[in-house]
Amino acid sequence: MTAFGYFLSCEEFTPAQLVEQARMAEEAGFTRLAVSDHYHPWNDAQGSSPFVWGVIGALSQVTRLPVTTLVTCPTVRLHPAVVAQAAATADVQLAGGLRLGVGTGEALNEHVLGDRWPPFGVRAEMLEEAVAVMRELFTGEVVNRRGTHYTVENAKLYTAPENGELPVYASAFGPKAAETAAGFADGLVTMAPDAELIGRYRAAGGDGPVLGGVKVCWSQDRERAVETVHRLWPSELLPGELAQVLPTPRHFEPSRPCAWARAAARSQTVRPPQRVASAWRQSTAGTMRAKYGRS
Numbered sequence: 001m002t003a004f005g006y007f008l009s010c011e012e013f014t015p016a017q018l019v020e021q022a023r024m025a026e027e028a029g030f031t032r033l034a035v036s037d038h039y040h041p042w043n044d045a046q047g048s049s050p051f052v053w054g055v056i057g058a059l060s061q062v063t064r065l066p067v068t069t070l071v072t073c074p075t076v077r078l079h080p081a082v083v084a085q086a087a088a089t090a091d092v093q094l095a096g097g098l099r100l101g102v103g104t105g106e107a108l109n110e111h112v113l114g115d116r117w118p119p120f121g122v123r124a125e126m127l128e129e130a131v132a133v134m135r136e137l138f139t140g141e142v143v144n145r146r147g148t149h150y151t152v153e154n155a156k157l158y159t160a161p162e163n164g165e166l167p168v169y170a171s172a173f174g175p176k177a178a179e180t181a182a183g184f185a186d187g188l189v190t191m192a193p194d195a196e197l198i199g200r201y202r203a204a205g206g207d208g209p210v211l212g213g214v215k216v217c218w219s220q221d222r223e224r225a226v227e228t229v230h231r232l233w234p235s236e237l238l239p240g241e242l243a244q245v246l247p248t249p250r251h252f253e254p255s256r257p258c259a260w261a262r263a264a265a266r267s268q269t270v271r272p273p274q275r276v277a278s279a280w281r282q283s284t285a286g287t288m289r290a291k292y293g294r295s
Contacts (some may be wrong), residue, residue: 005032007070007213008055011041012232015050015058023062033065034101034211037072039109042235043249053086057093066097068211071171071189073105075123076115080130081152084137091161100134101189101211102127103171107247117245124177125149128184131168139164169211175200182206189213 006025008018022033037052056067067090074083083100091098104123111117118126126149133150136143140160145152170185172178178201181188187208188201198210215233219225 003031005034005065005068006030007215008033008035008059009046010036010050010052010055011038011046011048013048015055018050018055019058019062022059022065026063026065031065032068033059033063034068034070034213035059037069039077039112040249042108042233045231046249053090056090056098060090060093064095064097066099067094068099068169068189069101070191070211070213071101071103071169073110073127074102074130074134075126075149076105076110076117077113080133080150081137081143081155083130084134085157085159087134087166088138088157088160091166092159096162099167099169099187101169101171102131102185103189104177104244106244108249111247117247120244124180127170128180131170131184134168135165138166167208169209172197172201178206179204187211 006021006028008021010018013021018035025033035052035055038049041047041049052069052072056069059067069087072083072087074080087098087100104120104127107117129147129149133143133145133147133152136145137152137155137157138161140157142154142156143152144154167186169187169189170177170181171189171191172181173190175197178188178190178197182201182204185206185208188198188206188210190197190210191213194212201210217225217229217233219228
């Protein structure tokens with residue numbers, strides 16, 4: 001059965017605004033929350049980027065809804081042992097309501113310590129190993145591990161998930177990533193309605209929940225909506241792997257050709273509400289178990 005949640009955009013709003021949006025979302029009838037996890041916003045116009053684990057702690061004081069990170073990168077900027085502690089603490093605060101969404105990340109957020117930004121194949125390998133490290137730590141047992149990418153010595157989470165487990169959902173933007181996610185994650189995250197991608201995940205043995213996100217720009221003036229999308233979310237229209245390799249918000253600024261405003265106008269982001277709802281219904285039919293929308 002499809003469930004509808006509300007997406008909290010850390011790139012656009014302050015911590016106080018995010019907490020208030022979460023409270024209002026629960027009052028409005030949404031049944032779950034998702035929250036982005038970035039070090040930088042996509043561009044300077046968005047103007048915000050709080051530390052997501054502090055935000056989640058505050059959310060736990062105003063809402064009973066489960067929360068999913070969309071998505072956390074536990075590989076470069078943060079060691080998976082550190083992410084495991086943060087996620088376990090958040091899960092306890094949320095009374096077992098955290099779903100840890102993970103992905104291979106973007107240079108935009110992960111390069112800040114001066115580490116080399118690996119190619120996708122290496123990042124995917126790092127992510128799978130990082131998830132294995134975190135699963136061991138979630139048990140609350142002492143962990144000693146020396147892997148290809150990560151070493152953990154005498155680490156034990158004293159504040160661990162109640163049953164020693166925490167659901168981990170993997171982000172995928174292509175068929176290979178979706179098939180890989182079926183092998184190591186408890187669910188799939190995709191940021192657009194994509195029945196073909198979900199089908200690849202299912203065919204590879206993935207039987208967990210699927211979370212799909214749709215960003216919605218609402219305005220009584222359609223041209224104003226198009227302008228807003230072009231100003232705040234041009235990254236949604238980037239081709240290929242550009243969004244994963246550009247290192248700073250400043251580098252995203254030249255990627256705003258005027259044609260993208262027309263591309264935004266053709267996308268479902270600024271379609272009439274009836275057409276957006278129709279797209280959601282088509283994407284959820286028989287494939288998606290959870291849906292996150294933002295308005």
